[in-house]
Amino acid sequence: MVSDLAYSEMTYDGYRASSFLEIEGARDAAIEFHSLSKTYNMTGWRIGWACGSAKLISALAKVKTNIDSGIFSAIQLAGIAALEGPQEHIKNMCHLYQERRDGLIDGLNSLGWQVEPPKATFYVWIKIPKKMDSIKFAALVLEKTNIIVTPGVGFGEHGEGYIRMALTVPKERLKEAIARLKKVV
Numbered sequence: 001m002v003s004d005l006a007y008s009e010m011t012y013d014g015y016r017a018s019s020f021l022e023i024e025g026a027r028d029a030a031i032e033f034h035s036l037s038k039t040y041n042m043t044g045w046r047i048g049w050a051c052g053s054a055k056l057i058s059a060l061a062k063v064k065t066n067i068d069s070g071i072f073s074a075i076q077l078a079g080i081a082a083l084e085g086p087q088e089h090i091k092n093m094c095h096l097y098q099e100r101r102d103g104l105i106d107g108l109n110s111l112g113w114q115v116e117p118p119k120a121t122f123y124v125w126i127k128i129p130k131k132m133d134s135i136k137f138a139a140l141v142l143e144k145t146n147i148i149v150t151p152g153v154g155f156g157e158h159g160e161g162y163i164r165m166a167l168t169v170p171k172e173r174l175k176e177a178i179a180r181l182k183k184v185v
Contacts, residue, residue, distance in 0.1 A: 001020070001029055001031075002030065002031055002033065003020035003030055003031070003032040004032075004033050004034065005019060005020075005032055005034050006033070007014060007038055007120050008034065009038070009039040009090050010094060010097060010120055010122055010146060012094060012098040012117070013117075017119075017120050020123050021051065027118060030052055031050055031053075031057070032052060032058045033088040034051075035048035035055075036048055036079050036082055036083075038121075039090060040079075040082040040083075042075075042079070042082065045075050045078070045079075046071065046075075047075050073157060079184075085103075088163060097167050098169060100171055101117055101122075101124060101167055103171050103174055103175065104124055104165065104167065104178070107174065107177075107178030107181075108126060110178070111178065112129065115127070121167055123164050124167065125152065126162060126163050126164070126165060127161060133151075133160060134151035134152045134153045134159065134160055134161060134162060134163055135151045135155075137151070137163060140184060141184055145177070145181060145183055145184060146180070147180055147181070149163040149164065150163060150164040150165075152164060165177075175185065
């Protein structure tokens with residue numbers, strides 16, 4: 001089994017993301033991946049780490065050795081600095097994203113949507129209020145409001161009927177997005 005825990009540090013409201021490896025016996029049958037791109041704002045650098053049994057990590061290392069030649073050394077050094085450096089920024093980023101999340105959720109709910117706040121990550125999944133597929137709805141939002149949202153179906157069949165919005169812009173931009181969304185709701 002493979003577990004992707006890229007957002008494990010981006011949590012809110014006292015929630016703690018649990019590791020799949022905490023389950024009894026999972027360490028023998030699973031490998032867990034973590035990313036520095038979310039926690040340390042290293043998006044696009046493609047640096048992270050994996051943990052699991054020595055047997056599984058060894059198998060991953062064999063595959064990795066035959067696929068690529070590794071990560072550019074400057075990025076590796078930046079990753080080391082991030083992991084060994086002060087960690088207070090993680091708490092500050094979570095606080096910032098939580099403020100943005102709460103503002104976006106309040107705004108969407110004021111428009112009549114019923115959006116539950118996520119416990120983790122810097123995305124919000126929103127059920128589409130109209131009887132329309134997610135690609136058409138995302139296109140409508142772009143056409144009418146100049147806001148880019150991600151159609152949920154892009155993440156698989158269970159994402160259909162939803163759009164995803166990012167919390168990676170300032171609160172003021174999210175407020176502006178709410179005002180523009182009034183045109184579509």
